[in-house]
Amino acid sequence: METSTQRRQNKTAVVIPAHNEARSIANTVRACRALPGVDLLIVVDDGSDDNTQEYARQAGAVVVRHSVSRGKASAMETGVKVAAMRDIEGGLPRNILFLDADLGDTAVEATALVETLQSGVADCVIATLPQQRGAGGRGFVMNLARKAIFKTTGWKPQAPLSGQRCLTREALDKAMPFAEGWGVEVGMTIDLLQNGFTIQEVPCDFTHRATGNDLVGNLHRADQYKDVWVAAMRRRLKRSRVSAEAIKRASADQAPGKPYSLAE
Numbered sequence: 001m002e003t004s005t006q007r008r009q010n011k012t013a014v015v016i017p018a019h020n021e022a023r024s025i026a027n028t029v030r031a032c033r034a035l036p037g038v039d040l041l042i043v044v045d046d047g048s049d050d051n052t053q054e055y056a057r058q059a060g061a062v063v064v065r066h067s068v069s070r071g072k073a074s075a076m077e078t079g080v081k082v083a084a085m086r087d088i089e090g091g092l093p094r095n096i097l098f099l100d101a102d103l104g105d106t107a108v109e110a111t112a113l114v115e116t117l118q119s120g121v122a123d124c125v126i127a128t129l130p131q132q133r134g135a136g137g138r139g140f141v142m143n144l145a146r147k148a149i150f151k152t153t154g155w156k157p158q159a160p161l162s163g164q165r166c167l168t169r170e171a172l173d174k175a176m177p178f179a180e181g182w183g184v185e186v187g188m189t190i191d192l193l194q195n196g197f198t199i200q201e202v203p204c205d206f207t208h209r210a211t212g213n214d215l216v217g218n219l220h221r222a223d224q225y226k227d228v229w230v231a232a233m234r235r236r237l238k239r240s241r242v243s244a245e246a247i248k249r250a251s252a253d254q255a256p257g258k259p260y261s262l263a264e
Contacts, residue, residue: 019069
């Protein structure tokens with residue numbers, strides 16, 4: 001694996017999956033331009049029927065468009081492939097920073113993710129967010145995600161569904177292909193830990209559009225629950241790469257906000 005010195009030399013590509021985000025995408029892209037070491041901004045327009053791609057391009061992003069919506073995981077994979085195509089041949093591969101399209105000006109808070117990854121303490125850094133105004137739901141999806149990760153890795157994450165995460169290319173390669181749909185974050189977390197990579201959560205003062213308690217919000221949470229359940233079950237049915245003893249030992253030693261690893 002790379003040393004912290006090598007990581008500080010790596011540039012970072014921001015990948016933003018977006019669907020009908022014309023209201024916020026330009027502000028999000030512009031805020032990302034202030035992030036340290038970022039030299040590539042990629043917006044994957046996942047079949048939007050508004051002006052998402054135009055606003056993203058005008059703000060300075062490289063835009064790739066899906067003609068029809070393929071879902072978040074597919075948009076993320078497309079962004080990673082585009083970033084790899086733009087790496088310098090024979091040079092250092094870019095780290096990848098995934099961010100949601102609706103962060104707006106608060107996307108600059110991802111500085112903490114980039115800098116923590118560059119320090120070398122973890123291979124994947126995940127943002128924990130403050131309570132979002134207007135958020136609905138009763139935590140069913142969050143609890144399912146947290147339990148799924150714990151059962152397969154022994155880790156108790158604070159933000160198991162956070163899409164704001166920065167990874168080395170080496171770690172990312174082991175996490176692909178992603179779990180489908182809204183199960184992408186849970187699947188990625190489990191795959192990374194079972195492959196011996198280190199994950200750390202870092203507080204970031206992001207704000208974004210919260211999912212409400214109306215019909216649309218509840219249907220969204222139902223889709224999330226299904227996708228998380230499928231991602232978790234597929235990984236539980238696979239033979240674990242890590243011994244039960246290693247999981248038990250790492251779980252006993254974990255502390256909130258500290259790096260977590262199953263490496264023996």
